[in-house]
Amino acid sequence: MLTRLVERHPKAARYIIPFLVASMIISVPAFANAAAESGEGHSAAIAMTFLWLAILFVLSKVGTLIERIGQPSVLGEIIIGVILGNLGLIGIHWFEPAAVNQYLLFLAEFGVVILLFRIGLESNLKEMSKVGAQAFLVATIGVVIPFIAGTFVVGELFYGDASFSTKLFIGAAMTATSVGITARVFQDLGKLHTKEAKVVLGAAVIDDIMGLLILAVVSSIAASGTLEASTIVILTAKAVGFLVAAIALGQLTAPYIGKFLSMVHTGVGMKLTFAISFALAIAYAASAVGLAPIVGAFAAGLVLDPVHFKAFKSPEYAAKIRKKLESLGDKSEDAVELLHSFDHKHVEDLVDTVGHLFIPLFFVMTGLQVKLDVLFDPKVLAVALAVTAFAFLGKILAGLGTWGGTNRMIVGFGMIPRGEVGLIFANVGMALGVVTDELFSVIIVMVIFSTLLTPPILTFLLKKEDKKAHAHAQA
């Protein structure tokens, strides 16, 4: 009946979804009670985790419905987590065990490793060197200004009594542009091949590396409690050394390893397993030298070139079939989907498939940690707005780092989205005890604002640019 209703009135879906979500949440106590009755220790905990996974997986996808109003999925996933994590405010405490479930926390960590690996795969040393100087300048301005503003302005103004480590974390969390969000915004707007998009993507990659180095430095300062120059130098050397060594070694060996593996076995299982195992091993190696596992995962992605894992043995064959299909002149959604599969049927797709499950879990679990009640504090809101303002300003100024006819406003606003990395900083800071629940919420609010406001602003700027180009062509 419900389905028939939706078939007749497709737009009804947007009203039915919230209803389904509500029903799902309301039906949880029945499940929870059944679990309590069937309690048999270890295996019952695993079975219960299966139920949590099913609920969080589905709800994370419900969160992606936020795309329908033009916002990126990550925002929806966090919001879902925030909602579930704060049902306690209205007396519903069912989701509280999920927030501390060790298996879910492990899978979320696995998810964020997959995400950073995926971002690394998307990035590529060659593309970065092409956008070159401009991307580097944009990245540097976009990291330095928010970092200084966060540490010395926001930190001093609002957290004068806090430790210097806390102030550093405020600055650090404001630095890193989210490659994923940035790329998604340009892609959704069909502007992935403009010069602005390339500069932003290049800068975002460099900016990610800078951000990860900053994380390593500020984490160590927070952990050891000191700010000795030698510590920073050693840590930076260690981090840069690890990255340079991993990348150099990877660049040298990855093609051979890829060839070797494709000789040994051609199945997709082997490719996926090798790729993810490589990411996990480097993530572990990074953690063994004192860096965050995600730093390693990102480096692993940068090193691996997806071309070494291609689905077709002969690229010529794929090109031939592609041409044949294009000659059919079919512009239907199915035809586009098929052609798309020729470009993307490689290891990135396989990693994405695994990522589809576990990456959203990280953001839902992150949302689950947000304590909305601290936001009722006027100070938190004031700080969050100040942090957001500086976070925006720093990136808009970063746009000045480009030249040669680039639209600086588009580049600047393109750099605004914060996401994964800012949240990772917040998580690391919390684990180190220098980021309080309150500050964590401030950072989340900044991420939400930067994620929420960028798409409409960028859309406006890109359409304005289109009109200008159109008027210019007619004149």
Next chain:
Amino acid sequence: MLTRLVERHPKAARYIIPFLVASMIISVPAFANAAAESGEGHSAAIAMTFLWLAILFVLSKVGTLIERIGQPSVLGEIIIGVILGNLGLIGIHWFEPAAVNQYLLFLAEFGVVILLFRIGLESNLKEMSKVGAQAFLVATIGVVIPFIAGTFVVGELFYGDASFSTKLFIGAAMTATSVGITARVFQDLGKLHTKEAKVVLGAAVIDDIMGLLILAVVSSIAASGTLEASTIVILTAKAVGFLVAAIALGQLTAPYIGKFLSMVHTGVGMKLTFAISFALAIAYAASAVGLAPIVGAFAAGLVLDPVHFKAFKSPEYAAKIRKKLESLGDKSEDAVELLHSFDHKHVEDLVDTVGHLFIPLFFVMTGLQVKLDVLFDPKVLAVALAVTAFAFLGKILAGLGTWGGTNRMIVGFGMIPRGEVGLIFANVGMALGVVTDELFSVIIVMVIFSTLLTPPILTFLLKKEDKKAHAHAQA
């Protein structure tokens, strides 16, 4: 240098792989020491698990090289686990923490749920009803004879002093044919569309359900310690009721849920997430009514028809392109791969991608639990051989359940492979305390023998049948 060597002498790969594995194992202490030094509690445990995962993932794929000598991957995965789990015999204890790592055990459990879900997806109520009576008779004989032989002959002869529950588990572990192994053997031999293959596959599906019911019954008997008829009736009613209800409800609602979801969102992420969440939720529901989670996962797979998750909106379009591609007359490996992708680019592929990672983990972890030292006991070997003989005999007799020109030997030997389900029985039995380390090893040995010996025997029988058909055609 290594790569160049392999390029020049491709066959060298088979000698290099064992060398690489040996190097990997030897290099573990360095990793392990680094982990111990960087130890920071929770996050260090997670990072260490990333390393275990990387090692076990890669080694599980190395295990699949056993395919090169015509054996199924599952055997290689178990053997890898057995090797790693028994390095203690030569004084190497590095892998012992992995065998009890809670995150790995959870992921292995997740893997086996994915596997049973996948087997369920592969199975299908319609196909089962086509092979009908013969498959049912073959399944029944193939379950009843090994179960009785295991419980009353092997059990009484070798475990006369043990509890009746232990004897029941011996019988139970001998019942279930592995759908995965059976299908893989016929597929590898290119005989998937013969009548024999259909009967075996149909019977294996029914046999799986019977096996799962037996597991539910014997688990409950072992757990409650009683053998009252009412318990069996209630449990059977509960199990059958759960399955019938799940299947009936699923059959009725799945097409609508599928349609509804494809209206809401067409991305692969949504399809995969829904499918796996459905499996996990039903796995939990099964555990809530006292069944094993895998019973639920299997039912979830049976209920979901992959056609509801197809990649192309219009099957007509896929058929058109398929025809176009076939008209090119290309018989290359790439062309076959592409055509194959038209048949399989649906939810099964997505589930397989996730399965590629976590299913082998279950078998490696299972292997890790095998204590080889108990095999040095002559009694264990004697029992293992007796169990294996009865396990073979029961299934060969099951071949008598077919008629109408079917080769009964092929059907009988096709039913022999035991695998996942037998190991699951062994695991459940261990968890319940009725299966000892020794008996667990006996079951593993039976699974290894049945898995190892079937492919060559089936190959021999199928080639003999081919020759007979050929001679008949010439006469």
